[in-house]
Amino acid sequence: MSRKWFVVLALVALVLPLALTGCKSTTPTPEAPKATEAPAATKAPAATEAPTEAAPESPLGVKPEDLQGVTITFWHVWSRGTGEQLQKLVDEFNATNEWGITVVAENQGGYDDMFNKMNAAIQSGELPDITVGYQNQAAAWDQAGDIIADLNPYINDPVYGLSEEEVADFLPIFWEQDVMGDKRMGIPAQRSGQFMFYNVGWAKELGFDKPPVTPEEFQTQVCAAAEANNNDDNPDNDGTGGYIYNAGASVIAGWVWAFGGDIVDAEGKYTLNTPEMQKALEYLYDLKQAGCAWQGVNRYPNPEFATRQALVTTSSIAGIPYQAKAMQDEGSTDEWTLIPFPATGGKPVMDIYGPSFFVVKSTPEKQLASWLFLKWFTAPENQAKWVMASGYFPTRSSTVDYLQDYLTQNPQYAAGFNAVFGGEVELKFEPRDASWNAVRGAIFDTISKVFAEDFTKDQIPALLEDLQKQADELYAEYH
Amino acid sequence: MKRNATLYYRLRHWILRGLLYILLIGGAVIAMLPFFWMLSTSLMTLGEAINGQWLPKVPQWHNYIVAWKEANFSEYFVNSIQITLITLAGELTFSILAAYAFARIRFPGRDVLFGVLLSTMMIPAMVLVIPNFLTVTWLGRVGPIKWINNWPALTIPFMGSVFSIFLLRQFFAQIPDDLFDAAQIDGAGHWQFLWHVALPLVKAPILVITVLSFIGSWNALAWPLLVTNNPEWRPIAVGLYTFIDEAGSELNLQMAGSVITILPILFLYFLTQLQFTESIARSGLKG
Numbered sequence: 001m002s003r004k005w006f007v008v009l010a011l012v013a014l015v016l017p018l019a020l021t022g023c024k025s026t027t028p029t030p031e032a033p034k035a036t037e038a039p040a041a042t043k044a045p046a047a048t049e050a051p052t053e054a055a056p057e058s059p060l061g062v063k064p065e066d067l068q069g070v071t072i073t074f075w076h077v078w079s080r081g082t083g084e085q086l087q088k089l090v091d092e093f094n095a096t097n098e099w100g101i102t103v104v105a106e107n108q109g110g111y112d113d114m115f116n117k118m119n120a121a122i123q124s125g126e127l128p129d130i131t132v133g134y135q136n137q138a139a140a141w142d143q144a145g146d147i148i149a150d151l152n153p154y155i156n157d158p159v160y161g162l163s164e165e166e167v168a169d170f171l172p173i174f175w176e177q178d179v180m181g182d183k184r185m186g187i188p189a190q191r192s193g194q195f196m197f198y199n200v201g202w203a204k205e206l207g208f209d210k211p212p213v214t215p216e217e218f219q220t221q222v223c224a225a226a227e228a229n230n231n232d233d234n235p236d237n238d239g240t241g242g243y244i245y246n247a248g249a250s251v252i253a254g255w256v257w258a259f260g261g262d263i264v265d266a267e268g269k270y271t272l273n274t275p276e277m278q279k280a281l282e283y284l285y286d287l288k289q290a291g292c293a294w295q296g297v298n299r300y301p302n303p304e305f306a307t308r309q310a311l312v313t314t315s316s317i318a319g320i321p322y323q324a325k326a327m328q329d330e331g332s333t334d335e336w337t338l339i340p341f342p343a344t345g346g347k348p349v350m351d352i353y354g355p356s357f358f359v360v361k362s363t364p365e366k367q368l369a370s371w372l373f374l375k376w377f378t379a380p381e382n383q384a385k386w387v388m389a390s391g392y393f394p395t396r397s398s399t400v401d402y403l404q405d406y407l408t409q410n411p412q413y414a415a416g417f418n419a420v421f422g423g424e425v426e427l428k429f430e431p432r433d434a435s436w437n438a439v440r441g442a443i444f445d446t447i448s449k450v451f452a453e454d455f456t457k458d459q460i461p462a463l464l465e466d467l468q469k470q471a472d473e474l475y476a477e478y479h
Numbered sequence: 480m481k482r483n484a485t486l487y488y489r490l491r492h493w494i495l496r497g498l499l500y501i502l503l504i505g506g507a508v509i510a511m512l513p514f515f516w517m518l519s520t521s522l523m524t525l526g527e528a529i530n531g532q533w534l535p536k537v538p539q540w541h542n543y544i545v546a547w548k549e550a551n552f553s554e555y556f557v558n559s560i561q562i563t564l565i566t567l568a569g570e571l572t573f574s575i576l577a578a579y580a581f582a583r584i585r586f587p588g589r590d591v592l593f594g595v596l597l598s599t600m601m602i603p604a605m606v607l608v609i610p611n612f613l614t615v616t617w618l619g620r621v622g623p624i625k626w627i628n629n630w631p632a633l634t635i636p637f638m639g640s641v642f643s644i645f646l647l648r649q650f651f652a653q654i655p656d657d658l659f660d661a662a663q664i665d666g667a668g669h670w671q672f673l674w675h676v677a678l679p680l681v682k683a684p685i686l687v688i689t690v691l692s693f694i695g696s697w698n699a700l701a702w703p704l705l706v707t708n709n710p711e712w713r714p715i716a717v718g719l720y721t722f723i724d725e726a727g728s729e730l731n732l733q734m735a736g737s738v739i740t741i742l743p744i745l746f747l748y749f750l751t752q753l754q755f756t757e758s759i760a761r762s763g764l765k766g
Contacts, residue, residue, distance in 0.1 A: 075708070079721040080549055109704045109720060117705055120609055124616035126627060303531055322525075329526015 056158035062368045067099035070369040072129035074105045077114050077355070078390070083107055085389030093376050101369040103130075111137070111355070115437075122147055127360045129370045135177055135432035138185050138358050143434050143478070149359040151184040154371040162375065169380070169396045171420075173427045178356050180432065187374055190392035191354035192316045193427075194250045195416055196341060197323055199311050201334035206311075211339040215258060215283055218243075218312070218342045223292040225311035230291070240309035242292040244301045245284055247447040249440040250351050250430065251314050254341040255280040257349035257428060264431045270439060270475060273468035281450055281460050288451055295451060302326035308334070318391050320412045338416040340425045350425040354392065393420055435471075435478040442470040521546075521734035528730040539731065546735035550718035551710060559714040560743075562633050562703075563696040569638030570692050571685065577639075578647030579673050583659065593648070600641050611636055612705055632706040633714075637696065643688045650681040686754040694744055715740050 078086050090105045106128070108114045115137045121127045122145035133141070142148040155161050167175070174188040198211050203221060206228060212218035222242035229241030245251070253263050261276020271277075287293035296304045300319065304310045306326040315323065317338070327336065340348035357377075359370040376382060383394045384402030391413065394403070400421065407414040419425050430436065446467040449455055520528050522538040547553070580586075581593050615636065619626035626632040654677055662672045678685075700716040707713050719740060722733035748755065 073708075083721075106708045107710075108708070109717070110723070113701075113704050116701075120612045120705055123609060124613055126616055298531065325525050329524055 058157050058159035060153060060157055060160065060364065060368055062364050064099055066365050067101055067369050067372070069100055069102075070365050071102045071104060072366055072369050072373065074103050074130040074370075074373070075108045075114065075117070075128040076105055076132045077108065077111055079107050082386075082390045085386060089377060089382055089385060092382075093373055097372070097376065099369070099372065101372060103373050115140075119144065127362075129360055129362055129366050130374065131358050131360060132189055132355045133358065134353070134355055135180075135185065136430075136434055136436035138356065139180060139432060140434035140437075140478070141358075142185065147360050148183075148185050149361045149367050151178075151187060151359060151371065152182075154359075154368065155184065155187075160368060160372060160375070169398050171395060171397060171427075173352060173429065174354075174395045177429050177432065186356035186358040187378060188395040189355045189357050189378075190386065190390060191352055191395060191420075192318055192392050193416060193420060194254050194314060194316060194341075194351035194353075195338040195419075197305055197313045197315050197319075197336060198339045199305065199308065199334050199336050201336070202308055202311060211337075212342050213348070215342045215344060219283075219287060219292065222287065222311055223290060225308075226290075226292045226294075229309070237309055239291060240294060240304065241311065242294065243287060243312045244296040244304055244310045244314075245288065245293045245451065246295070246314065247444050247451065248314075249443040250316075250353065252280070252443055252447055253428075253430060254314070254349070254351050255284065257351070258341045258343055259283070260344050262428075264433075268431065268433055270431070270468070270471035272443070272471050273464040277464060278460055281447070281464070282457060285450055285455075285457055285460070303330070305336070306330040306332050308332075317393060317413065317416050320410070320416075321391060324412070336412065338412050338419070340419055347424070347426040349428050350419065352420070352427045352429050393417065397421060433475065433478065435474045438474045438477075439471050442467065442474065446470065517734045517737055520731055521738050523731045525729055525731050528734070542731055542735040543739065546722075546732045547739060549732065550721050550736050552715060552718050552736070552739060554710055555713055555715040555718040558710075558712055559697055559716075562630065562699075562712070562714055563693055565630055565634040566637050566696045567689060567692050569634060570640050570643055571688065573638050574640055574643035574647055574688060575673075575678070575685075577644045579651050579669070579677060581644065582648045582651030583654075583672075583677075584669065596641050597645060600645075608702070608705065611702075615706060626706075628707050628709065628712060630712060633699075633703055633712060634696075636702075637692075640688075640692070643692070646684050646688065647681060650684045651677055654680060683754045683757050686751045690747060690751055690755055693747055697740075697744055 074090070076083075076086060087105055090103050094102050108117050111133060114131065114133055118127075118131060118133070118137075118141050122141060127147060131138075131141075138148055155167065170188065171191075174191055177188060178184055178186045200211070202225065203211070206221070206224045208221050208224070212221050226240070226242035229237040230239070256263055256274075256277050259276040259279045261271075261274050261280070263270060263272060263277075265271050284293065296310070296313075298304065300315070300322060301310060301313045302319070302323050303326055305313045305323060307330055320338075323336070327334065340350050343349060357374050359367055359374070361367065362370075377386075378395060380394070380396050380399040381402055383396060383399045384406075387394045387399065387403060388406050393416070394400075400407075400417075403417075407417060420427065431439070433439075446463060449463060450460065516533075519534055521542055522540065523532065523535040523542075524539055527535055581589060615626040615632040619629075619632070624631065626635075658676055659672055662676055667675065697714070698716055699714060700720065703712075703714050703717060704720075707717075710717075719733060719736045722729045722736060
């Protein structure tokens, strides 16, 4: 190896970075904003000569001209189609907002990446102005650094806030999800729901005219489907046909609610060792033992559903396009739809979840600018554009006025939409505690054992005792 | 009798050889299967991919174009090349110098320092993520150039590789002292000895480091996502990530993107295959 070679290498190491620094634009690092409390209502409206005609004054203490030229950074998790639509909406806001606010939207990967990045950013102080995440993630961020601004002063502001009608337009359960104690942590960005995909066409052939409503009906139908596959001429599909189970926390929560239980108590503490939880697990265990439920090979059991290897699978609303594609590619003409989990009494319960927007504490101007963007983004006409790109539920009821064509063209989405917005189901959301992410993992790991070959039904009580202990420990860790 | 024995040994030889080949072919098939699956899936429709088929009915060559465009590979590819070259150049420069010093220069505390350096290999990389992030953020604040969202945060933390120093040091230490003595008699110092004698003898491990460093930089995802906020400096692995969302993944496009992503690594490997294998064999390293 010659000296020349080594010198070249060393020069490349030293010169290339400097050259590249020159090549790329070097946007100065924005200064870490100084965290402030949400502006308090410190200023009473100024007395005027004609109070009845006076325009309301904002107690936030920020004049419209103070917003001119304010740039806010918006960290999000959407890419490709939804990311492009988001950027279009951001561009539209930047071009049309009356205050001269500029929003810079930056994708930060998935929700887990965002969670980790925010945790790191809390330590370094290099935070965005708006972020997206699940409620339990935001609770953890706020717990770690007291960084989330209370949105109540903004929502209630007479100038910049929302009217009572606008607030009432948000689906109450969605709206409620972001309130923790007296603090409004965020506003809902979009929502999804845990549904079941149900093969209507095949069910009719099996003699069932309507989807199952109770666990007993569910069992009858999935067992009939399994029996049909076992008795047909095709040996390859033996052992399939019923329900494809998984031990994900959202699915398990759905089943616990189906049996009338809950996974948290009124204080928000986990209740995982309950008679209802036991009933749910025994039910799933029995289904599996009877050959009416089985574990699919794919993470998303779209192919199994499309090829009649499952009468029912579980999915979120966002899984519809993937299922539709699988049906199309398999050449399946089966009619299929979305149904809620069965219920033992009254309305079926549906697990509703989804990310929210959170404003990070910074300067009064930036916080207000962030709020104004979010207010604009969640307006029905803008939300409709977002829904059509993302396939998620809107958060405001009046968005439906802009979605008529979309609902007609997407019958499965319409079925889910009508269930949620038509009041056909009782909506419940998952725990918002900072420990929920960890508890979700514990639920999956523990409940998976129920479906192991050597597991017996009499082991369920001990398993639940262990699960409760794990959840209690995790809860204590975060409090 | 002798003829029978010869026949027996020949037969045994061919049977054993046959078994060996079956074993090796089996191993090769197992190793190649994921590549075959990746290539095949990259040419499928989404339906074929998620329905777990092995071969596409009609190869979807346009998947590569779609993947390239939708994952913003034009920008990410260039970024990855820049990041990889800077990291590689820095890692080789600093590793060679440090390894040579540890192997050939006697200085107080050398072995203790080397032991401390080696012990850092026991620290899981994940543990270092937040401290490293805080360090690069702070350096960006106090230094003349910004680190976050720029090449320094993506490259400089990886220029000091303990593994590379260790590997090169082992090779430098094997060079006979007589060579150094002879060079010294001819008036050469450490620099001359390193350039003219030592480096030509450690070409193989340098190529190993080149390949491993290249792969490490090229495939990096978690760290680049953490230290970049926009696509300006993001590498190619981030582009691949865009094909996954919470309700499913576009497996066919993801695999087309994967094929595009691994092409430079395959090219480099085939280019350096001989030296790479030789060096692995000599150093006793295992994958």
